[in-house]
Amino acid sequence: xxxxxxxxxxxxxxxxxxxxxxxxxxxxxxxxxxxxxxxxxxxxxxxxxxxxxxxxxxxxxxxxxxxxxxxxxxxxxxxxxxxxxxxxxxxxxxxxxxxxxxxxxxxxxxxxxxx
Amino acid sequence: xxxxxxxxxxxxxxxxxxxxxxxxxxxxxxxxxxxxxxxxxxxxxxxxxxxxxxxxxxxxxxxxxxxxxxxxxxxxxxxxxxxxxxxxxxxxxxxxxxxxxxxxxxxxxxxx
Numbered sequence: 001x002x003x004x005x006x007x008x009x010x011x012x013x014x015x016x017x018x019x020x021x022x023x024x025x026x027x028x029x030x031x032x033x034x035x036x037x038x039x040x041x042x043x044x045x046x047x048x049x050x051x052x053x054x055x056x057x058x059x060x061x062x063x064x065x066x067x068x069x070x071x072x073x074x075x076x077x078x079x080x081x082x083x084x085x086x087x088x089x090x091x092x093x094x095x096x097x098x099x100x101x102x103x104x105x106x107x108x109x110x111x112x113x114x115x
Numbered sequence: 116x117x118x119x120x121x122x123x124x125x126x127x128x129x130x131x132x133x134x135x136x137x138x139x140x141x142x143x144x145x146x147x148x149x150x151x152x153x154x155x156x157x158x159x160x161x162x163x164x165x166x167x168x169x170x171x172x173x174x175x176x177x178x179x180x181x182x183x184x185x186x187x188x189x190x191x192x193x194x195x196x197x198x199x200x201x202x203x204x205x206x207x208x209x210x211x212x213x214x215x216x217x218x219x220x221x222x223x224x225x226x227x
Contacts (some may be wrong), residue, residue, distance in 0.1 A: 004158070040123060042203050042217025043159065056214060091158050101147060101166070104215070106158030 002026065004107035006092050012113045018080035021110045025073070025094030031055075033104060034067055034077050035091040043091055049075065050098050082114045118142050121204055121218030130227050134191040138204035138218045141185065145206040145216075148180050150189045153201045153220065162202075163189065194225045 005024040013019050025032050030051050035043035046065065048056040052072040060067070064083070069075040079086055089109040095102040121138045128134055136150075146167055151159035163178040165171045165187075171178045177190040187206075191198055201220040207213050 040219065042119075042121075042205070042219050043215075044217070045214040048214065093158070103161050103164070106160065108156070108158050111156075 006107040016081040020078045023075045023092030029094035031095045031098045033093040037089045087114045119218045125222040127224045136189040144208040147207045149205045151203040
């Protein structure tokens with residue numbers, strides 16, 4: 001079974017530029033998550049999708065971050081404009097369905113450096 | 116007070132040692148408790164999962180939950196160099212789509 005795919009793996013941009021990350025979840029997984037992991041911290045949930053609908057985006061900085069999952073499969077996360085404090089690893093995860101008892105499978109992450 | 120507290124280490128032990136990793140939490144609604152292992156430059160992978168209180172054993176790994184003390188532990192017996200990684204505790208309340216809350220992670224090195 002293929003895992004969660006993410007691209008790019010690394011990205012370096014200057015502040016105020018925009019950037020987009022892509023995620024392809026495990027086939028058949030209805031729930032998709034985007035996490036931000038700052039160096040030395042645990043992952044923090046940014047947004048959760050159930051199919052193509054948003055379940056939780058309470059911690060997404062909506063003035064600069066946006067995410068979509070138009071066909072209920074792939075997802076993109078965008079930052080515009082980027083700030084220095086956005087430097088982090090952005091992890092995508094998927095699970096069969098929502099609920100705390102459903103295992104989340106994580107991708108390798110995209111490491112973003114904002115200069 | 117943060118919802119989940121975890122000592123970031125680093126923790127360095129000799130091969131074969133018993134490792135004890137711990138987290139404390141403040142939210143009494145948490146019912147699901149997980150331990151994730153994260154190798155360098157990789158995403159976290161689920162290691163152990165416990166619902167409510169008690170112990171769970173899987174090979175060399177044992178997870179303990181003490182809800183009265185709001186304290187969870189992961190024990191690794193006969194530690195191996197391949198166990199060198201960051202260990203993240205995570206927890207969630209039972210109802211609805213409540214998100215996972217992660218600790219900071221403890222970086223473990225097992226020296227051969």
